[in-house]
Amino acid sequence: MDQLIFQFFNLAxxxxxxxxxLxxxxxxxxxxxxxxxLGLAGGLAAALASTARSRWLRWPAMALVDLFRAIPPLVLLIFIYAGLPFSGIRLSPFVAVVLAFLLNxxxxxxxxxxxxxxxxGTGQWEAARSTGLTQRQTLSYVILPQATRNVLPDLISNTVEVVKLTSLASVVSLGELLHAASLARSVTYNASPLTLAAAIYLVLLWPVVRLLSRYQRRLVV
Known part of the structure; x- marks a missing residue:
């Protein structure tokens, strides 16, 4: 037990x-x-394109969404950071991470x-248009607020996943939380910095997870 505490919970x-x-x-x-x-804006644009009436807009949007959902984010990050330089495109680690996570x-x-x-429902569109609202006004003031409220728990859950996904940035040596903890571990030969990083993730995300659970229970009731 003493060895466990020394290796993982060494306060000094x-x-x-x-x-x-930090x-x-x-x-x-x-x-x-x-x-x-940027992900929220890109996701909204992709959703509008994939639900458009024009198949020339809808099909490419759906194909791109399926493609980037199917590719593991780590593979996508490595391709952007280490693969694009072979085509003459060199990105900094930060830009590569943001671009990879944005697409995903x-x-x-x-x-x-x-x-x-x-x-x-389509009745909402028809009712709003009957009041004289344009299609853009109907989408902005009537449809999107209802749509966002209906999927708010999923949006929050995905945002929590984004925070955890940032740990993959250590692969390209970007100095985020996990990379910093790994660097400290390599210097001290002790895993306590990783424990501290895990505790910080917990402090950041646990309140959000609890609020999301309460909100979901209220929706069920």
Whole structure:
């Protein structure tokens, strides 16, 4: 038991590693601030395209969504960071991570938004248009608010996954939270920095998960 505590719960090593890990936390939050809003916007655009009446718009959108949902995000990240340079395109680790996660998460957000749009009956469109609203106004003021409310738990769940997904950025040596913890571990030969990183993830995500559970229970009731 003493060895377990020394290797994974050494408070002195955690304290020494804390500045490095906090810098990694800052990079993790920066990635999230870039990926989540862009992913939501890209997902909404993909959902609107995949539910469009024109098959020339709908089919390519659905194909791209299926493609980026099927490709593992780690494979996509490695291809963008290490593969594109062979075609003359060199991206920084941060840009490569944001682009890879954006493509992946836009596909998932797109499916969530598409489900929300489908859940709103056609009667809502007809009723709104009968009041004189244009198609764009109907979509913005009537359909999208209802669609978003219907799939809000799924949007929040996907956002939680985005935060956890940032740990893959360590593969391209981007100094996010997990990379910082791994660096501290390699210096100290002790796993306590990884435990500290896991605790930070828990502090960040556990309140969101609990609020999501309460919201889902309220929807059921």
């Amino acid at each position: 090593i955690m304290a020494d590693a804390l500045p490095t890990i 810098r990694g936390l800052g990079m993790t939050l920066l990635i999230c601030c870039a990926v989540i809003p 998460n836009s596909a998932y957000y797109g499916e969530v938004f598409r489900a929300g749009l489908i859940s709103v």
